[in-house]
Amino acid sequence: MTEVVQQLVDGLGRGGEYALIALGVGLIFGVMHLVNFAHGEMITVSAYVSYGLALAGASWWILVPTIVLTAVLTSVLVEFVAFRWVRSSSDFTMLLTSFGVHFVVQAAFVMFVSASSRHFDRPGWITSTVSLAGIRFEVVDLAIIAATSVSLIFAVWVLQRTVYGMAIRAAAEDFDTAQLLGIRPNQVIRAAFALAGLLAGIAAVFFLMRTGRAAPSAGLIPMLKGVLAALIGGLGRLQGAVIGGLLLGLVEILLVSYLPDDIDGMVNGIIFVLVAVLFIFRPSGILKVGPAQRP
Amino acid sequence: MNAASPSQSQRRQTRTLRATRFNGVSRVGRDRVIADLVSAALLFAAVSLLGLGYVAGEGAARESLFTTLLINATVVVGLQVFLGNTGILSFGHVGFGAVAGYTFAILAVDVEWKQRLIGDAPFGAADLSVPPLAAITAAIALTLVVAAVVGLGIVRSGAARGDIAATVITLAVLFAAYEIAINWTEITGGNRAGISFRPGTAMLGRSYAYVGFALALVVAQLYRSSRSGRLARAAREDDLAARTLGINPARHQMSALLLSVGLVALGACLRVWLTGTVSPERFFIDYTLLTLTMLVVGGRSSVTGAVVGSVIVTALVEFTRTISGPELDPGPFDIVIRPGLTDVCLGLAMLGFMILRPNGLLHDREIADLPILRRLLQRDPVPSPFHDTSGPRATPAGAINDNQLKLTDMSVEFDGLAVLSQAHLSVDRGRICGLIGPNGAGKTTMLNALNGIVPVLEGRAAVCGRALDGLPSYKRARAGVSRTFQNLRLFDDLTVRENVEVVALAHGASRSEARQNAAEMIELNQLIDVALRRAKDLDYGASKRLELARAAVSQPLFLLLDEPTAGFTEPESRLIVQQIRAIAERIGCGVVVIDHDLAFITSICDEVYCLDQGSVIAHGSVSEIRSNPVVRAAYTGE
Numbered sequence: 001m002t003e004v005v006q007q008l009v010d011g012l013g014r015g016g017e018y019a020l021i022a023l024g025v026g027l028i029f030g031v032m033h034l035v036n037f038a039h040g041e042m043i044t045v046s047a048y049v050s051y052g053l054a055l056a057g058a059s060w061w062i063l064v065p066t067i068v069l070t071a072v073l074t075s076v077l078v079e080f081v082a083f084r085w086v087r088s089s090s091d092f093t094m095l096l097t098s099f100g101v102h103f104v105v106q107a108a109f110v111m112f113v114s115a116s117s118r119h120f121d122r123p124g125w126i127t128s129t130v131s132l133a134g135i136r137f138e139v140v141d142l143a144i145i146a147a148t149s150v151s152l153i154f155a156v157w158v159l160q161r162t163v164y165g166m167a168i169r170a171a172a173e174d175f176d177t178a179q180l181l182g183i184r185p186n187q188v189i190r191a192a193f194a195l196a197g198l199l200a201g202i203a204a205v206f207f208l209m210r211t212g213r214a215a216p217s218a219g220l221i222p223m224l225k226g227v228l229a230a231l232i233g234g235l236g237r238l239q240g241a242v243i244g245g246l247l248l249g250l251v252e253i254l255l256v257s258y259l260p261d262d263i264d265g266m267v268n269g270i271i272f273v274l275v276a277v278l279f280i281f282r283p284s285g286i287l288k289v290g291p292a293q294r295p
Numbered sequence: 296m297n298a299a300s301p302s303q304s305q306r307r308q309t310r311t312l313r314a315t316r317f318n319g320v321s322r323v324g325r326d327r328v329i330a331d332l333v334s335a336a337l338l339f340a341a342v343s344l345l346g347l348g349y350v351a352g353e354g355a356a357r358e359s360l361f362t363t364l365l366i367n368a369t370v371v372v373g374l375q376v377f378l379g380n381t382g383i384l385s386f387g388h389v390g391f392g393a394v395a396g397y398t399f400a401i402l403a404v405d406v407e408w409k410q411r412l413i414g415d416a417p418f419g420a421a422d423l424s425v426p427p428l429a430a431i432t433a434a435i436a437l438t439l440v441v442a443a444v445v446g447l448g449i450v451r452s453g454a455a456r457g458d459i460a461a462t463v464i465t466l467a468v469l470f471a472a473y474e475i476a477i478n479w480t481e482i483t484g485g486n487r488a489g490i491s492f493r494p495g496t497a498m499l500g501r502s503y504a505y506v507g508f509a510l511a512l513v514v515a516q517l518y519r520s521s522r523s524g525r526l527a528r529a530a531r532e533d534d535l536a537a538r539t540l541g542i543n544p545a546r547h548q549m550s551a552l553l554l555s556v557g558l559v560a561l562g563a564c565l566r567v568w569l570t571g572t573v574s575p576e577r578f579f580i581d582y583t584l585l586t587l588t589m590l591v592v593g594g595r596s597s598v599t600g601a602v603v604g605s606v607i608v609t610a611l612v613e614f615t616r617t618i619s620g621p622e623l624d625p626g627p628f629d630i631v632i633r634p635g636l637t638d639v640c641l642g643l644a645m646l647g648f649m650i651l652r653p654n655g656l657l658h659d660r661e662i663a664d665l666p667i668l669r670r671l672l673q674r675d676p677v678p679s680p681f682h683d684t685s686g687p688r689a690t691p692a693g694a695i696n697d698n699q700l701k702l703t704d705m706s707v708e709f710d711g712l713a714v715l716s717q718a719h720l721s722v723d724r725g726r727i728c729g730l731i732g733p734n735g736a737g738k739t740t741m742l743n744a745l746n747g748i749v750p751v752l753e754g755r756a757a758v759c760g761r762a763l764d765g766l767p768s769y770k771r772a773r774a775g776v777s778r779t780f781q782n783l784r785l786f787d788d789l790t791v792r793e794n795v796e797v798v799a800l801a802h803g804a805s806r807s808e809a810r811q812n813a814a815e816m817i818e819l820n821q822l823i824d825v826a827l828r829r830a831k832d833l834d835y836g837a838s839k840r841l842e843l844a845r846a847a848v849s850q851p852l853f854l855l856l857d858e859p860t861a862g863f864t865e866p867e868s869r870l871i872v873q874q875i876r877a878i879a880e881r882i883g884c885g886v887v888v889i890d891h892d893l894a895f896i897t898s899i900c901d902e903v904y905c906l907d908q909g910s911v912i913a914h915g916s917v918s919e920i921r922s923n924p925v926v927r928a929a930y931t932g933e
Contacts, residue, residue: 035459085650092384093653095462096591100646103584107642111635224466231463262478269474272467279460280448 002135007253013141015249016148020203021226022233022241023155024075024196029235030172031192032087034094038078038101039226040219042071042197043204047214048109054120060209067208068201075197076190083193084186102220109216117215126209144206151202152242155195159238164191200226221268225252228275234285244285327520327806334663335512338602341662342368343505345606358501359569360613365504366565368605371589372511373558375601378590379659380524381548382531383449386583387465390472391556392563393578395438397476397483399564400490400573403430408493416482431564435557442556449552450545469583476575489574497571507565511558515598519661522800523550528596529797532786539746541772541801541849584638585612588645594655596788599662604655608644615640659788697760698724700776700853700885705744705754707737707909714740716909717754722902724759724852724885727875729896731889731920732906733929738889739781741906742855746778747771759852773802775852779842779859781889787831791822791841794830795848802849816844819877836867840874847878854879856888860895868892872899897921905929 021039028036046067053063078101086097129136159165164187171178171188179185207222208214229248233240248271255267263270278286346361374388401409401416406424414421425433445468449461477486484490518524523546530537530544537544567573585608593604615637648655663669700722707715715737722728730738743749745756747768756763756771763771777798786794795816799809817826820840825833830841839859846854859875860868872895879886890896896903896917903920905913907929913920920926 035462082646082650086653089649089653090382091459092378092382093649095384095459096587096645097649099584099587100642100649103642104639104646107635107638111633111639115635224470228463231460235459265478266474269467269471272470276445276448276464276467279464280451283451283460 005135006137007257008250009137009141009145011250011253012246013138013144013249014253015229015246016144017203017206017222017245018225018229018248019242019245020148020151020199021222022229022245023152023238024199025226025230026233026235026238026241027168027172027192027196029230030238031168031175031189032083032094033091034083034098035091035227035230035235036083036196037095037098037223037227038082038105039098039196039200040221040223041078041102041105042074042200043207043219043222044105044109044214044216045074046070046201046204047208047218048113048118050208051118051120051214060123063208064205067205068198071201071204072194072197075193075200079190079193084189087185087189102223106216106220113214113216115216117213117218120212120214122212123209140206140209147202147206151199155199156238158195164188168192168195224268225271228271232275232278232285237285240285247286328517330663331516331520332513333668334598334661335509335516337662337668338512338599339509342508342602342606360609362501362504362569363566364605364609365501365508366562366569367586367589367609368602369504369507369511369565370559370562371586371601371605372508372515372598373555373562374586374590375555375595375598376515376518376558377551377555379595379597379601380519380527380531380551382528383465383548384462385449385465386462386587387445387468388556388559389578389583389586390465390469391438391442392559392566392582393472393476393573393575394441395434395560396563396567396573396578397490398434398437399427399430400492400567401482402433403427403568404490404492405496408496409490412488412490413482413484418482420482427568431561431568434564435560438560439553439557442553443549446549446552450548469579473575473579476578483575486575489572489577491572492568494571497568504565504569507561510561512598512602514554514558515601516661518551518554519598522806523547525793525797526801527551528789529786529794529801532788533784535748536780536784536786537801538768539748539772539778540798540845541769541777542797543767543769581638584641584645588641591648591653591655592644594657594659596654596659597657597661599660600655600657603657607656608641611640611644612637698885699757699759700724700745700887701755701757702741702745703755705741705756706752707740707744707749708752714909715744718906718909718911720887720904720911722853722885722887725879725883726901727879727886727888727899729888729890729900729903729917730906731891731893731896731903731926732912735908736906736929737909738906739857740909742778742857742887742889745771745776745855769801772849772851776855777846777849777851777853778855779839779846779857781857781861783838783842785830785833785838785841785845788829790827790829791833791837792817792826794841795845798845799848812848812850813844815881816848816878819847819881820844820874835862839863839871843871843874843878847882847884850882851884853885853887856886858890859888860890860892865894868895869898871895875899 025036025039028034028039049070050063050067053066082097082101083094086094126140128139130139130142159169167178167183167188168191170181171183171185175185178188203222225248226245229244230241231244232247233242233244251274252267252271255270256264259267259270342365346364350357350361370392374385377383377385377388401413401420402423402425404412404424406422409416409421409424445464448464476483526537526542527544527547527550530542530547534544563578589604589608590601591604592608593602594600619633619636700720702718702720705715705718706713718737718741720728720730720741730741732738740749744751744754745763747763747766758775761774763774763776766774786797789797792813795813796809799812800806804812817823820843822837822840822844825837830838833841843856843859846856856875860871863871875886875888876899888896888899900917902914902916904911905920905923905926912929913923913926915923
């Protein structure tokens with residue numbers, strides 16, 4: 001029983017990170033029909049900024065807001081440099097554009113820093129645990145669950161109650177019509193990228209606290225997990241992204257705990273295959289399949 | 296008796312159709328094969344000459360670079376077969392390459408050497424060694440089996456909804472192959488060591504690389520202009536339209552995938568053989584980036600483009616590698632000239648081409664499209680006016696019990712909202728039937744239900760006595776129901792003639808028949824002047840006429856037209872009336888036409904159904920409908 005609860009919390013903590021990334025992926029898919037494979041670059045860039053600051057002796061009190069801010073700026077910048085120009089292109093073009101961004105950023109860090117990873121100190125409390133009702137929890141898991149809940153509530157509030165949020169949702173529903181009705185596409189898309197960057201930034205904070213590592217491909221795996229989570233929940237459904245993220249986190253923790261040791265290193269591959277099998281039976285994710293599009 | 300005879304007569308008709316089709320290779324078909332082979336030969340000659348010139352007397356380093364180019368080009372041409380024809384982005388081909396490369400190495404490395412590397416390998420692999428060519432064959436065969444299984448998933452999700460789920464499945468292949476290669480150390484040698492050949496037993500000479508490259512070119516060129524390749528490209532442009540016009544995208548995507556993976560596997564084996572080693576990193580993201588960049592730089596829709604891209608990117612990589620090598624002093628440029636420069640350039644090339652020239656340097660142009668070669672090979676001659684004096688065509692293949700299109704008790708719900716409830720329709724062949732009603736009445740949904748592109752709650756549909764229920768869309772189309780769409784759904788990147796021809800091909804016409812029937816429909820719809828233009832470059836009127844031509848070329852028993860006059864002026868509408876009449880008469884079909892323009896409906900229809908809120912509220916001749924008070928109430932709210 002104890003073990004189950006611990007793993008549940010562990011899985012929710014991990015899943016919360018994925019949910020934050022997946023929500024951003026879903027938002028961007030909503031406004032411009034792009035599955036953003038460069039969504040992890042916010043984490044990569046933040047990681048190097050943290051590394052630089054940590055070298056200069058900055059504490060995590062400074063790092064946390066910097067990471068979030070860096071992620072937001074990176075997200076908006078990438079939209080401005082790359083995605084703006086392929087906005088109405090085919091899926092193929094947009095997918096490869098985002099992959100191009102990923103490779104350029106990754107290779108740039110190889111070029112200007114190093115191919116090997118850089119490490120910085122993790123906060124002291126990261127490995128500490130607390131005991132609640134006789135069950136030991138890692139503090140970081142609880143912190144992630146709290147932060148994720150707050151961020152998700154914030155994101156929902158922004159989307160439901162603010163003018164920008166409504167514009168984003170309107171544009172996600174029908175971009176052309178929204179544009180005709182006076183919603184400015186550049187601003188809406190920028191807002192969506194900023195919000196997605198913010199959510200990814202919060203995920204990045206915990207990711208970097210856990211790993212304390214900056215590497216050229218640091219963002220790759222979290223990004224892929226976020227994309228998978230968004231797809232599992234059904235792309236473009238925001239609540240689906242959250243459910244997909246949590247589910248993915250739980251499955252991952254279960255696999256890590258119960259897989260035999262000799263294939264322990266294949267968790268990511270196994271997750272990929274599981275999701276691929278899921279798509280064979282439910283190409284549009286686990287949530288209820290909506291009506292077929294009107295031709 | 297009635298139960299047995301239709302299938303018998305159907306079979307007989309299919310047989311005669313086949314007999315005419317195989318009665319000697321048609322001229323169009325033979326010319327095509329010759330043109331494809333010439334194309335492949337020219338490309339092969341061009342690259343070989345380039346290589347010979349580059350290598351001549353300059354030593355082993357250049358020779359090895361050129362051999363690498365040949366092998367990479369083999370892989371890229373293999374990628375082109377799938378990505379170019381189906382339009383599905385795949386990251387998994389390099390993963391398939393890993394399967395092939397490892398299988399090849401495990402089989403081909405000699406026993407004594409293998410005992411040192413992977414002595415504990417399961418399945419007795421450590422005690423087995425076969426000649427390289429046999430190992431390549433086995434590796435390709437095994438990879439194809441894997442690809443067929445994965446392909447089931449890819450075509451299912453690719454056909455059902457966008458390409459993104461399919462792309463994620465291909466990513467799964469890449470990651471799964473990589474992690475298996477790292478973790479299954481008993482047979483793969485793990486992350487660090489991998490499997491290497493005994494020094495001196497790797498590939499010597501370039502001949503196999505040449506053979507692989509030539510094979511890839513021939514296969515890719517032949518597939519490109521094959522029936523399957525053309526139908527795959529039509530489905531690439533518009534999956535839904537393709538299915539409602541009789542094309543089964545899944546089948547052609549699968550064919551493309553298997554051919555493509557076969558070539559990539561071949562290239563991967565050669566790559567392992569040439570370098571004498573295989574390790575997880577060699578078939579992972581870096582090689583994916585390299586090969587995809589090669590493909591998109593040249594143009595993914597063209598075999599020539601794949602080759603050109605391979606050459607250009609190889610030159611670029613070699614250049615950046617040379618200037619950022621350790622032996623050179625970069626001087627003041629040391630800010631950019633350093634390790635990692637190659638990958639940045641590759642990434643920028645991919646990004647730059649996607650933003651500025653997403654179709655690559657060549658788009659879909661092939662070497663045989665050069666004007667001089669086009670004349671020599673008589674490829675795609677400009678269509679001439681078609682003169683046919685024969686009357687209406689004979690009944691197309693199919694079991695004919697009656698002459699009716701029949702819909703009974705059809706109900707459709709979207710999210711619990713009834714869009715169509717117990718609707719019915721029956722139209723005789725040779726008659727033109729209008730379908731009117733206010734917006735949201737369920738008119739288009741009725742056609743969609745008939746096409747099988749919306750899930751039906753209950754109800755039956757049959758055409759000439761043949762039940763359509765439960766059939767996939769493309770089979771319904773082949774049973775004799777063809778349609779146009781309210782908002783245009785053309786195969787945008789194909790030419791007008793290709794748009795029409797592929798549909799004829801999908802319905803089993805031979806190449807020359809398809810060309811002839813297409814020419815006829817193109818003329819009938821006044822599209823001759825634009826026949827070689829891409830569909831996306833047409834004006835609105837021509838686009839509408841092209842949809843009509845495309846739907847009619849399959850000689851359906853019934854033609855379903857969704858708002859053929861939407862956006863037309865009155866004179867244009869009158870022209871459309873004549874055209875629809877002429878087509879219906881020529882192919883002897885029935886027509887169901889949805890429109891809001893009552894003047895148009897009145898002028899063309901023999902009978903009219905009126906729908907409101909998902910139900911048929913009136914049915915009768917034009918004059919009956921006009922005077923029907925219920926119809927008036929529904930339309931004007933009186």
